[in-house]
Amino acid sequence: MVSTASSCHDDWMFIRSVSTGNVITAQNDLTDPRRSQVMVAAPRCIDEELWRWDGQFLRNKATNLVLDIRKGRLRLIQETEICLYDAKPVEEAHNQLWGVREGIMDALGRQQPGNVIYSLSNDDWVLDIHSNPENGTCKLILFPFQAVDNDFQLWTFVNENDKEQLDMAPAIKNTLPSSTIPSSEAEMYSQGLSPAKRGSQSSVTMLSLDAYRECHQMVYLERNPRLSDKAIAMAAAYETWQKWNQERMGADTMPQVDKIRSMLQSSAENEASRIFDQCDQLSNHKETALNLASRLVIQLYEQVLTSP
Template sequence: MPKLNGRFSKFFLSPSIFCISKSSSRKRKSNNRNKVENIPMSSEFGFPQNEWFYIKSQINGHVLEPQSLSVNSGVRIIVSKQRFGYDADSQLWKCDNGFLINRASGKVIDIQGGHIRTFHRTHICQFDQKPLSEAQNQRWIYLPEGYISPLNDNEHVIHVSGHFGIEKLEGAHVLIRHIKDHDSDKQKWIFEKEHDQPAILTPPIPFANDVMSHSSESSYFANEIK
Protein backbone atom coordinates (compact mmCIF):
# COMPACT_ATOMS: atom_id res chain seq x y z
CA MET A 1 0.00 0.00 0.00
CA PRO A 2 1.56 3.32 -1.01
CA LYS A 3 2.15 5.91 1.66
CA LEU A 4 0.40 9.26 1.38
CA ASN A 5 1.98 12.37 2.82
CA GLY A 6 0.20 15.16 4.66
CA ARG A 7 -3.27 15.47 3.26
CA PHE A 8 -4.70 11.99 3.84
CA SER A 9 -3.63 9.75 6.66
CA LYS A 10 -5.58 6.63 5.60
CA PHE A 11 -6.85 5.41 2.28
CA PHE A 12 -9.17 2.41 1.96
CA LEU A 13 -10.76 1.30 -1.32
CA SER A 14 -13.27 -1.40 -2.19
CA PRO A 15 -14.64 -2.13 -5.69
CA SER A 16 -17.24 0.65 -5.57
CA ILE A 17 -16.88 2.26 -2.16
CA PHE A 18 -14.38 4.85 -1.01
CA CYS A 19 -13.82 5.43 2.71
CA ILE A 20 -11.41 7.99 4.05
CA SER A 21 -10.26 9.51 7.30
CA LYS A 22 -8.60 12.92 6.97
CA SER A 23 -5.66 14.21 8.91
CA SER A 24 -6.40 17.70 7.62
CA SER A 25 -9.18 19.81 9.06
CA ARG A 26 -10.00 21.08 5.57
CA LYS A 27 -13.40 19.79 4.40
CA ARG A 28 -15.02 19.56 1.00
CA LYS A 29 -18.57 18.95 -0.07
CA SER A 30 -19.24 15.51 -1.48
CA ASN A 31 -20.18 15.35 -5.14
CA ASN A 32 -22.07 12.43 -6.62
CA ARG A 33 -20.39 13.00 -9.97
CA ASN A 34 -17.14 11.80 -8.43
CA LYS A 35 -18.44 8.27 -8.08
CA VAL A 36 -17.18 5.73 -10.57
CA GLU A 37 -19.87 3.17 -11.24
CA ASN A 38 -19.45 -0.50 -12.08
CA ILE A 39 -15.69 -0.50 -12.64
CA PRO A 40 -13.51 -2.84 -10.58
CA MET A 41 -11.01 -0.59 -8.84
CA SER A 42 -7.44 -1.31 -7.86
CA SER A 43 -7.25 -1.53 -4.07
CA GLU A 44 -3.80 0.05 -4.18
CA PHE A 45 -3.91 3.01 -6.57
CA GLY A 46 -7.63 3.66 -7.04
CA PHE A 47 -7.76 3.28 -10.83
CA PRO A 48 -9.76 0.68 -12.77
CA GLN A 49 -7.90 -2.61 -12.80
CA ASN A 50 -7.33 -4.92 -15.77
CA GLU A 51 -9.20 -2.48 -18.03
CA TRP A 52 -8.48 0.07 -20.72
CA PHE A 53 -10.33 3.23 -19.76
CA TYR A 54 -10.87 6.89 -20.60
CA ILE A 55 -9.85 9.58 -18.09
CA LYS A 56 -12.60 12.19 -18.42
CA SER A 57 -12.58 15.74 -17.06
CA GLN A 58 -15.56 16.93 -15.05
CA ILE A 59 -15.12 20.54 -16.24
CA ASN A 60 -15.57 19.85 -19.95
CA GLY A 61 -16.32 16.16 -20.53
CA HIS A 62 -13.16 15.80 -22.62
CA VAL A 63 -10.58 13.08 -22.10
CA LEU A 64 -6.81 12.89 -21.73
CA GLU A 65 -4.68 12.12 -24.78
CA PRO A 66 -1.23 13.01 -26.17
CA GLN A 67 -1.20 16.19 -28.26
CA SER A 68 -1.61 15.63 -32.02
CA LEU A 69 -2.09 11.89 -31.38
CA SER A 70 1.69 11.61 -31.13
CA VAL A 71 3.42 8.45 -29.93
CA ASN A 72 6.68 10.27 -29.18
CA SER A 73 8.24 10.79 -25.76
CA GLY A 74 7.97 14.28 -24.29
CA VAL A 75 4.70 15.16 -26.03
CA ARG A 76 2.33 17.04 -23.74
CA ILE A 77 -1.01 15.66 -22.62
CA ILE A 78 -4.13 17.66 -23.49
CA VAL A 79 -7.89 17.12 -23.30
CA SER A 80 -9.82 16.24 -26.46
CA LYS A 81 -13.32 15.25 -27.46
CA GLN A 82 -13.93 11.61 -26.68
CA ARG A 83 -13.67 9.25 -29.64
CA PHE A 84 -14.73 5.65 -30.03
CA GLY A 85 -13.85 2.67 -32.15
CA TYR A 86 -10.88 2.60 -34.47
CA ASP A 87 -9.26 5.90 -33.50
CA ALA A 88 -9.76 5.83 -29.72
CA ASP A 89 -6.46 4.14 -28.83
CA SER A 90 -4.66 7.40 -28.02
CA GLN A 91 -7.37 8.19 -25.43
CA LEU A 92 -7.28 4.85 -23.63
CA TRP A 93 -5.16 4.19 -20.55
CA LYS A 94 -4.37 1.31 -18.23
CA CYS A 95 -2.97 1.40 -14.70
CA ASP A 96 -0.03 -0.88 -13.94
CA ASN A 97 1.56 -0.45 -10.51
CA GLY A 98 0.67 3.25 -10.48
CA PHE A 99 1.86 3.91 -14.04
CA LEU A 100 -0.83 5.19 -16.45
CA ILE A 101 0.01 3.60 -19.81
CA ASN A 102 -1.32 4.90 -23.13
CA ARG A 103 -2.54 2.16 -25.46
CA ALA A 104 -1.45 3.85 -28.71
CA SER A 105 2.08 4.80 -27.67
CA GLY A 106 2.86 2.40 -24.82
CA LYS A 107 4.28 5.38 -22.92
CA VAL A 108 3.21 6.62 -19.49
CA ILE A 109 1.95 9.90 -18.04
CA ASP A 110 4.94 11.81 -16.72
CA ILE A 111 5.56 15.14 -14.96
CA GLN A 112 7.43 17.09 -17.63
CA GLY A 113 10.95 17.92 -16.54
CA GLY A 114 10.78 15.39 -13.72
CA HIS A 115 9.59 17.73 -10.96
CA ILE A 116 6.87 20.24 -10.05
CA ARG A 117 7.94 23.84 -10.65
CA THR A 118 7.14 26.45 -8.01
CA PHE A 119 6.96 29.59 -10.16
CA HIS A 120 6.31 28.20 -13.63
CA ARG A 121 3.73 25.95 -15.24
CA THR A 122 4.30 22.24 -14.85
CA HIS A 123 2.85 20.26 -17.75
CA ILE A 124 2.24 16.55 -17.92
CA CYS A 125 3.50 14.60 -20.91
CA GLN A 126 3.97 11.02 -22.07
CA PHE A 127 7.37 9.42 -21.66
CA ASP A 128 9.12 6.07 -21.68
CA GLN A 129 8.42 4.15 -18.49
CA LYS A 130 11.27 4.30 -15.97
CA PRO A 131 12.40 1.71 -13.41
CA LEU A 132 10.55 2.00 -10.10
CA SER A 133 13.60 3.47 -8.41
CA GLU A 134 13.54 6.42 -10.85
CA ALA A 135 9.80 6.76 -11.45
CA GLN A 136 8.73 9.25 -8.77
CA ASN A 137 7.31 11.54 -11.47
CA GLN A 138 5.45 8.74 -13.31
CA ARG A 139 3.31 7.02 -10.69
CA TRP A 140 -0.16 8.23 -9.77
CA ILE A 141 -2.98 7.64 -7.33
CA TYR A 142 -6.71 8.39 -7.61
CA LEU A 143 -8.03 10.14 -4.51
CA PRO A 144 -11.60 9.56 -3.31
CA GLU A 145 -12.75 13.10 -4.12
CA GLY A 146 -11.95 12.63 -7.81
CA TYR A 147 -8.40 13.98 -7.94
CA ILE A 148 -5.42 12.33 -9.68
CA SER A 149 -2.27 13.00 -7.71
CA PRO A 150 1.42 12.08 -7.96
CA LEU A 151 1.97 9.09 -5.71
CA ASN A 152 4.54 10.89 -3.58
CA ASP A 153 2.84 14.34 -3.44
CA ASN A 154 -0.88 14.37 -2.79
CA GLU A 155 -1.01 18.15 -2.34
CA HIS A 156 -0.69 18.53 -6.14
CA VAL A 157 -3.09 17.14 -8.74
CA ILE A 158 -3.74 16.97 -12.49
CA HIS A 159 -5.50 20.18 -13.54
CA VAL A 160 -7.13 21.48 -16.76
CA SER A 161 -5.60 24.88 -17.56
CA GLY A 162 -7.57 27.98 -18.54
CA HIS A 163 -10.07 30.61 -17.41
CA PHE A 164 -13.19 32.34 -18.79
CA GLY A 165 -14.29 29.26 -20.73
CA ILE A 166 -10.92 28.39 -22.26
CA GLU A 167 -10.70 25.40 -19.92
CA LYS A 168 -13.82 23.98 -21.58
CA LEU A 169 -12.35 24.00 -25.09
CA GLU A 170 -10.92 21.00 -26.87
CA GLY A 171 -7.13 21.09 -26.76
CA ALA A 172 -6.85 22.71 -23.32
CA HIS A 173 -3.50 22.01 -21.68
CA VAL A 174 -3.20 19.80 -18.62
CA LEU A 175 -0.94 20.85 -15.76
CA ILE A 176 0.07 19.88 -12.25
CA ARG A 177 -1.32 22.42 -9.79
CA HIS A 178 -1.84 22.69 -6.05
CA ILE A 179 -5.11 21.10 -4.94
CA LYS A 180 -8.00 23.61 -4.77
CA ASP A 181 -10.97 24.10 -2.46
CA HIS A 182 -12.92 26.16 -5.00
CA ASP A 183 -13.38 25.81 -8.77
CA SER A 184 -12.22 22.24 -8.29
CA ASP A 185 -14.01 20.69 -11.29
CA LYS A 186 -10.88 21.58 -13.28
CA GLN A 187 -9.09 19.03 -11.11
CA LYS A 188 -11.65 16.23 -10.92
CA TRP A 189 -11.81 13.18 -13.14
CA ILE A 190 -13.97 10.13 -13.76
CA PHE A 191 -13.29 6.92 -15.68
CA GLU A 192 -15.16 5.18 -18.46
CA LYS A 193 -14.33 1.66 -19.57
CA GLU A 194 -13.59 1.07 -23.23
CA HIS A 195 -16.19 -1.66 -23.64
CA ASP A 196 -18.93 0.54 -22.19
CA GLN A 197 -18.89 2.41 -25.52
CA PRO A 198 -20.31 1.45 -28.94
CA ALA A 199 -17.93 -0.61 -31.05
CA ILE A 200 -17.72 2.01 -33.84
CA LEU A 201 -18.91 5.60 -33.78
CA THR A 202 -15.97 7.35 -35.40
CA PRO A 203 -15.17 6.03 -38.91
CA PRO A 204 -11.66 4.94 -39.86
CA ILE A 205 -9.79 7.20 -42.29
CA PRO A 206 -9.98 5.52 -45.74
CA PHE A 207 -7.02 5.25 -48.08
CA ALA A 208 -7.11 7.33 -51.28
CA ASN A 209 -7.84 4.27 -53.46
CA ASP A 210 -10.77 3.36 -51.26
CA VAL A 211 -12.19 6.86 -51.63
CA MET A 212 -11.99 6.66 -55.44
CA SER A 213 -13.52 3.21 -55.75
CA HIS A 214 -16.19 3.52 -53.07
CA SER A 215 -17.04 7.21 -53.16
CA SER A 216 -20.75 6.49 -53.49
CA GLU A 217 -20.82 3.84 -50.79
CA SER A 218 -20.58 3.96 -47.02
CA SER A 219 -20.60 1.20 -44.45
CA TYR A 220 -19.43 3.25 -41.50
CA PHE A 221 -22.76 4.38 -40.11
CA ALA A 222 -23.42 3.19 -36.59
CA ASN A 223 -26.91 1.91 -37.44
CA GLU A 224 -25.41 -0.48 -40.02
CA ILE A 225 -23.31 -2.30 -37.46
CA LYS A 226 -24.71 -5.74 -36.73
Protein backbone atom coordinates in the same frame (compact mmCIF):
# COMPACT_ATOMS: atom_id res chain seq x y z
CA MET B 1 -1.64 0.65 -0.15
CA VAL B 2 -2.23 3.50 -2.58
CA SER B 3 -5.51 3.25 -4.46
CA THR B 4 -5.41 3.27 -8.25
CA ALA B 5 -9.03 2.29 -8.72
CA SER B 6 -7.59 -0.69 -10.63
CA SER B 7 -10.02 -3.06 -8.96
CA CYS B 8 -12.77 -1.42 -11.05
CA HIS B 9 -10.73 -0.79 -14.20
CA ASP B 10 -8.17 -3.52 -14.85
CA ASP B 11 -8.60 -3.03 -18.60
CA TRP B 12 -8.13 -0.04 -20.86
CA MET B 13 -10.14 3.01 -19.84
CA PHE B 14 -10.88 6.62 -20.67
CA ILE B 15 -10.04 9.22 -18.00
CA ARG B 16 -12.86 11.75 -18.24
CA SER B 17 -13.14 15.24 -16.74
CA VAL B 18 -16.16 15.55 -14.47
CA SER B 19 -16.35 19.26 -15.33
CA THR B 20 -16.03 19.27 -19.13
CA GLY B 21 -16.70 15.70 -20.25
CA ASN B 22 -13.42 15.73 -22.20
CA VAL B 23 -10.81 12.99 -21.84
CA ILE B 24 -7.07 12.80 -21.29
CA THR B 25 -5.37 12.01 -24.59
CA ALA B 26 -2.00 11.65 -26.25
CA GLN B 27 -1.46 13.61 -29.45
CA ASN B 28 -1.90 11.46 -32.57
CA ASP B 29 -0.01 13.50 -35.15
CA LEU B 30 3.55 13.12 -33.86
CA THR B 31 6.41 11.05 -35.28
CA ASP B 32 7.93 10.57 -31.82
CA PRO B 33 5.50 11.03 -28.92
CA ARG B 34 8.22 10.94 -26.25
CA ARG B 35 8.17 14.13 -24.17
CA SER B 36 5.03 15.30 -26.00
CA GLN B 37 2.41 17.32 -24.11
CA VAL B 38 -0.61 15.33 -22.91
CA MET B 39 -3.89 17.05 -23.79
CA VAL B 40 -7.53 17.04 -22.66
CA ALA B 41 -9.98 16.98 -25.56
CA ALA B 42 -13.43 15.88 -26.69
CA PRO B 43 -13.54 12.07 -26.91
CA ARG B 44 -13.06 10.44 -30.32
CA CYS B 45 -12.78 6.85 -29.01
CA ILE B 46 -9.25 6.30 -30.32
CA ASP B 47 -6.31 4.46 -28.76
CA GLU B 48 -4.59 7.73 -27.84
CA GLU B 49 -7.40 8.26 -25.29
CA LEU B 50 -7.07 4.85 -23.62
CA TRP B 51 -5.06 4.30 -20.44
CA ARG B 52 -4.40 1.41 -18.10
CA TRP B 53 -2.92 1.09 -14.65
CA ASP B 54 0.47 -0.66 -14.72
CA GLY B 55 1.25 -0.74 -11.03
CA GLN B 56 1.33 2.97 -10.19
CA PHE B 57 2.06 4.00 -13.77
CA LEU B 58 -0.66 5.21 -16.13
CA ARG B 59 0.16 3.71 -19.52
CA ASN B 60 -1.18 4.93 -22.87
CA LYS B 61 -2.44 2.31 -25.33
CA ALA B 62 -1.41 4.01 -28.58
CA THR B 63 2.15 4.89 -27.56
CA ASN B 64 2.91 2.42 -24.73
CA LEU B 65 4.37 5.43 -22.87
CA VAL B 66 3.37 6.59 -19.38
CA LEU B 67 2.26 9.87 -17.81
CA ASP B 68 5.30 11.84 -16.70
CA ILE B 69 5.84 15.19 -14.93
CA ARG B 70 7.87 17.16 -17.47
CA LYS B 71 11.50 17.39 -16.26
CA GLY B 72 10.31 16.09 -12.89
CA ARG B 73 9.97 19.62 -11.48
CA LEU B 74 7.02 21.42 -9.94
CA ARG B 75 6.50 24.96 -11.26
CA LEU B 76 4.47 27.76 -9.73
CA ILE B 77 5.09 30.58 -12.19
CA GLN B 78 4.66 28.41 -15.30
CA GLU B 79 2.42 25.38 -15.63
CA THR B 80 3.79 22.04 -14.47
CA GLU B 81 3.11 20.15 -17.69
CA ILE B 82 2.34 16.45 -18.04
CA CYS B 83 4.05 14.65 -20.92
CA LEU B 84 4.60 11.09 -22.16
CA TYR B 85 7.80 9.14 -21.61
CA ASP B 86 9.16 5.61 -21.28
CA ALA B 87 8.47 4.02 -17.91
CA LYS B 88 11.53 4.16 -15.65
CA PRO B 89 12.52 1.60 -13.01
CA VAL B 90 10.19 2.12 -10.05
CA GLU B 91 13.01 3.34 -7.81
CA GLU B 92 13.76 6.13 -10.32
CA ALA B 93 10.17 6.88 -11.38
CA HIS B 94 9.13 9.40 -8.73
CA ASN B 95 7.70 11.70 -11.42
CA GLN B 96 5.73 8.89 -13.13
CA LEU B 97 3.83 7.29 -10.26
CA TRP B 98 0.20 8.15 -9.49
CA GLY B 99 -2.52 7.47 -6.96
CA VAL B 100 -6.25 8.09 -6.70
CA ARG B 101 -8.05 9.92 -3.90
CA GLU B 102 -11.76 9.22 -3.57
CA GLY B 103 -14.56 10.77 -1.51
CA ILE B 104 -13.71 14.41 -2.30
CA MET B 105 -15.98 16.91 -0.52
CA ASP B 106 -17.05 20.32 -1.83
CA ALA B 107 -17.20 23.58 0.12
CA LEU B 108 -20.63 22.62 1.50
CA GLY B 109 -19.43 19.27 2.83
CA ARG B 110 -21.14 17.30 0.05
CA GLN B 111 -19.37 14.45 -1.71
CA GLN B 112 -18.32 15.40 -5.23
CA PRO B 113 -18.48 13.14 -8.26
CA GLY B 114 -15.24 11.67 -9.47
CA ASN B 115 -11.75 11.22 -8.07
CA VAL B 116 -8.52 13.17 -7.73
CA ILE B 117 -5.40 11.75 -9.41
CA TYR B 118 -2.28 12.83 -7.52
CA SER B 119 1.47 12.46 -7.82
CA LEU B 120 2.90 9.95 -5.34
CA SER B 121 6.00 12.11 -4.93
CA ASN B 122 3.94 15.26 -4.17
CA ASP B 123 0.52 14.14 -3.01
CA ASP B 124 -0.81 17.70 -2.65
CA TRP B 125 -0.37 18.17 -6.42
CA VAL B 126 -3.05 16.71 -8.69
CA LEU B 127 -3.93 16.40 -12.37
CA ASP B 128 -5.67 19.57 -13.57
CA ILE B 129 -6.67 21.27 -16.83
CA HIS B 130 -5.21 24.47 -18.27
CA SER B 131 -7.33 25.86 -21.10
CA ASN B 132 -6.26 28.22 -23.87
CA PRO B 133 -9.38 29.68 -25.52
CA GLU B 134 -7.22 31.47 -28.10
CA ASN B 135 -6.46 28.19 -29.87
CA GLY B 136 -9.17 26.01 -28.34
CA THR B 137 -6.82 23.53 -26.66
CA CYS B 138 -6.54 22.22 -23.11
CA LYS B 139 -3.31 20.91 -21.58
CA LEU B 140 -3.04 18.36 -18.79
CA ILE B 141 -1.04 19.91 -15.95
CA LEU B 142 -0.17 19.29 -12.31
CA PHE B 143 -1.46 21.86 -9.83
CA PRO B 144 -1.90 22.09 -6.03
CA PHE B 145 -5.20 20.59 -4.89
CA GLN B 146 -7.86 23.26 -4.32
CA ALA B 147 -10.26 22.87 -1.39
CA VAL B 148 -12.62 25.22 -3.24
CA ASP B 149 -13.19 25.50 -7.01
CA ASN B 150 -11.64 22.14 -7.87
CA ASP B 151 -13.95 21.13 -10.74
CA PHE B 152 -11.08 20.78 -13.23
CA GLN B 153 -9.27 18.45 -10.80
CA LEU B 154 -11.97 15.77 -10.71
CA TRP B 155 -11.93 12.71 -12.98
CA THR B 156 -13.90 9.53 -13.64
CA PHE B 157 -12.68 6.26 -15.13
CA VAL B 158 -14.75 4.91 -18.04
CA ASN B 159 -14.07 1.36 -19.25
CA GLU B 160 -13.41 1.16 -23.00
CA ASN B 161 -16.44 -1.13 -23.30
CA ASP B 162 -18.72 1.55 -21.80
CA LYS B 163 -18.22 4.23 -24.46
CA GLU B 164 -21.86 5.33 -24.16
CA GLN B 165 -20.94 6.96 -20.83
CA LEU B 166 -18.81 9.45 -22.77
CA ASP B 167 -22.01 10.89 -24.26
CA MET B 168 -23.41 11.81 -20.83
CA ALA B 169 -23.46 15.50 -19.87
CA PRO B 170 -20.73 16.71 -17.48
CA ALA B 171 -21.76 16.37 -13.84
CA ILE B 172 -20.69 19.87 -12.78
CA LYS B 173 -19.93 23.25 -14.35
CA ASN B 174 -17.29 25.79 -13.42
CA THR B 175 -19.03 29.16 -13.62
CA LEU B 176 -20.87 31.39 -11.22
CA PRO B 177 -24.61 31.76 -11.80
CA SER B 178 -25.27 34.78 -14.03
CA SER B 179 -27.89 36.11 -11.62
CA THR B 180 -25.24 36.90 -9.00
CA ILE B 181 -23.44 39.55 -11.06
CA PRO B 182 -24.89 42.66 -12.70
CA SER B 183 -24.02 42.64 -16.39
CA SER B 184 -22.31 46.04 -16.29
CA GLU B 185 -19.88 44.89 -13.59
CA ALA B 186 -19.28 41.53 -15.24
CA GLU B 187 -18.45 43.25 -18.51
CA MET B 188 -15.90 45.42 -16.76
CA TYR B 189 -14.18 42.41 -15.16
CA SER B 190 -14.33 40.36 -18.32
CA GLN B 191 -12.70 43.03 -20.46
CA GLY B 192 -9.92 43.42 -17.92
CA LEU B 193 -8.82 39.78 -18.21
CA SER B 194 -7.01 38.15 -21.10
CA PRO B 195 -8.74 35.18 -22.78
CA ALA B 196 -6.41 32.80 -20.95
CA LYS B 197 -7.47 34.30 -17.62
CA ARG B 198 -11.16 34.13 -18.49
CA GLY B 199 -11.01 30.38 -19.10
CA SER B 200 -14.09 29.14 -20.91
CA GLN B 201 -16.23 32.18 -20.03
CA SER B 202 -18.54 32.79 -22.99
CA SER B 203 -20.70 35.65 -21.75
CA VAL B 204 -20.04 38.94 -20.04
CA THR B 205 -22.91 38.10 -17.69
CA MET B 206 -20.84 35.30 -16.11
CA LEU B 207 -17.70 35.60 -14.02
CA SER B 208 -15.86 32.28 -13.96
CA LEU B 209 -14.46 30.88 -10.74
CA ASP B 210 -11.44 30.01 -12.86
CA ALA B 211 -10.85 33.75 -13.34
CA TYR B 212 -10.73 34.22 -9.56
CA ARG B 213 -8.40 31.26 -9.31
CA GLU B 214 -6.04 32.67 -11.97
CA CYS B 215 -5.78 35.98 -10.09
CA HIS B 216 -5.27 34.11 -6.83
CA GLN B 217 -2.42 32.15 -8.43
CA MET B 218 -0.77 35.35 -9.71
CA VAL B 219 -0.74 36.79 -6.19
CA TYR B 220 -0.15 33.83 -3.87
CA LEU B 221 1.88 31.42 -6.01
CA GLU B 222 3.62 33.55 -8.63
CA ARG B 223 3.88 36.60 -6.31
CA ASN B 224 3.55 38.91 -9.29
CA PRO B 225 4.37 42.46 -8.09
CA ARG B 226 2.56 44.19 -10.99
CA LEU B 227 -1.16 43.77 -10.44
CA SER B 228 -4.24 45.69 -11.53
CA ASP B 229 -6.83 46.85 -9.01
CA LYS B 230 -9.12 44.17 -10.40
CA ALA B 231 -6.58 41.38 -9.94
CA ILE B 232 -5.87 42.48 -6.37
CA ALA B 233 -9.59 42.55 -5.56
CA MET B 234 -10.35 39.17 -7.13
CA ALA B 235 -7.40 37.48 -5.41
CA ALA B 236 -8.31 38.98 -2.03
CA ALA B 237 -11.97 38.03 -2.40
CA TYR B 238 -11.10 34.46 -3.41
CA GLU B 239 -8.60 34.04 -0.55
CA THR B 240 -11.15 35.33 1.97
CA TRP B 241 -13.88 33.11 0.52
CA GLN B 242 -11.65 30.01 0.63
CA LYS B 243 -10.71 30.57 4.28
CA TRP B 244 -14.34 31.16 5.25
CA ASN B 245 -15.46 27.96 3.51
CA GLN B 246 -12.82 25.91 5.29
CA GLU B 247 -13.57 27.44 8.69
CA ARG B 248 -17.34 27.05 8.47
CA MET B 249 -17.10 23.34 7.64
CA GLY B 250 -15.71 22.74 11.14
CA ALA B 251 -18.00 25.18 12.94
CA ASP B 252 -20.81 23.92 15.20
CA THR B 253 -22.99 26.98 14.62
CA MET B 254 -23.15 29.68 11.99
CA PRO B 255 -23.49 33.42 12.73
CA GLN B 256 -26.37 35.39 11.27
CA VAL B 257 -26.13 36.23 7.58
CA ASP B 258 -25.59 39.95 8.19
CA LYS B 259 -22.65 39.21 10.48
CA ILE B 260 -21.15 36.80 7.96
CA ARG B 261 -21.40 39.36 5.17
CA SER B 262 -19.86 42.08 7.32
CA MET B 263 -17.02 39.80 8.39
CA LEU B 264 -16.31 38.71 4.81
CA GLN B 265 -16.27 42.29 3.54
CA SER B 266 -13.94 43.45 6.30
CA SER B 267 -11.59 40.48 5.79
CA ALA B 268 -11.53 40.95 2.01
CA GLU B 269 -10.72 44.65 2.36
CA ASN B 270 -7.92 43.89 4.82
CA GLU B 271 -6.51 41.23 2.51
CA ALA B 272 -6.71 43.55 -0.50
CA SER B 273 -4.92 46.26 1.50
CA ARG B 274 -2.16 43.83 2.42
CA ILE B 275 -1.71 42.73 -1.21
CA PHE B 276 -1.81 46.34 -2.42
CA ASP B 277 0.98 47.38 -0.07
CA GLN B 278 3.23 44.62 -1.45
CA CYS B 279 2.75 45.33 -5.17
CA ASP B 280 3.84 47.96 -7.68
CA GLN B 281 1.41 50.76 -6.76
CA LEU B 282 2.31 53.34 -9.43
CA SER B 283 -0.83 52.77 -11.50
CA ASN B 284 -3.12 51.46 -8.77
CA HIS B 285 -5.87 52.99 -6.64
CA LYS B 286 -6.11 51.43 -3.22
CA GLU B 287 -9.67 52.55 -2.48
CA THR B 288 -10.86 51.05 -5.76
CA ALA B 289 -9.22 47.70 -5.02
CA LEU B 290 -10.68 47.57 -1.50
CA ASN B 291 -14.20 48.48 -2.59
CA LEU B 292 -14.12 45.96 -5.40
CA ALA B 293 -12.86 43.19 -3.10
CA SER B 294 -15.72 43.94 -0.72
CA ARG B 295 -18.28 43.51 -3.51
CA LEU B 296 -16.69 40.44 -5.08
CA VAL B 297 -16.47 38.44 -1.86
CA ILE B 298 -20.23 38.92 -1.35
CA GLN B 299 -20.86 37.65 -4.86
CA LEU B 300 -18.81 34.56 -4.06
CA TYR B 301 -20.70 34.12 -0.80
CA GLU B 302 -24.06 34.41 -2.55
CA GLN B 303 -22.94 31.84 -5.09
CA VAL B 304 -22.58 29.34 -2.22
CA LEU B 305 -26.03 30.22 -0.91
CA THR B 306 -27.62 29.57 -4.30
CA SER B 307 -25.88 26.20 -4.76
CA PRO B 308 -28.37 23.32 -4.83
